[in-house]
Amino acid sequence: MSSVVAFDTISQRLTASWTTTDLVFENDPYDLPGTPAAFVYVEMWGIPGGFDQESIGGGADRDDNLWRECGTLDIHVMVPNGTGSRDARVKADALIDLFRGFEIGDVTFLEASVGEGKPGRQFANYWAMTASISWRRDQ
Template sequence: MSSLTAYDTIEQYLSAQWTTTPLVFENFDTELPDDPAHFVFVEIYGDSFDQESIGAEPRTGNLFREWGQLYLNVMTRNGIGTRLARQYATALVALFQGLDIGTLTFRAASIGAGEPGKNDGNYYRMTATIDWRRDQ
């Protein structure tokens, strides 16, 4: 899981910028409606923390970097095709492309990276993945 700093930065920015559908963040209790409504399920992961420089005194003066991914699982009603899911995923990626927010830099992005869309009950899922890094 990502650091609290990365999570808070992404959650606050995304919540302020995305109003097209509801956002559901990981581990929140959410009731799905009987009539499926589009939403985005957000997962924020940090893969590693690594020291990027050496020699500073004190040691904490060195650059440390956290790497991670933002998974934006676009959930649309099953059986309506993929165009709307692609539209939402593309718009979500555009919110982060080339963006620096505080200590976070957003880098490469993909729609469906290594995983095609998938039917999941009453929903179809298409995932936009955005790589990020945080320097401290």
């Protein structure tokens, strides 16, 4: 999981900027509609060992040094099964455009991809196309 600072930065950007579908964050309650409709499921995670000291000798206190947290934002665009992948790709591209190359607060967004070379996946009545964005946060 990511730090609360990274989580808050990312979730605030998404909730302020994305109105196309419902947004569902990790472990949030969400009742699937009777008729499947597109929605976005958001996961944020830190790379294992990804909060590392990046400088030495910054001062007497360890917090005087630069610490860097690295992670990935996975945005799963969920569309009804059997509706093709184009709509999911359009939504994934739009979601990536909200972050790629931006610096928001202490969080810098880096590389992004749709699918990361992996096929979409089925979940009950839904099919998922995943957009992934690398991020880092300096403290």
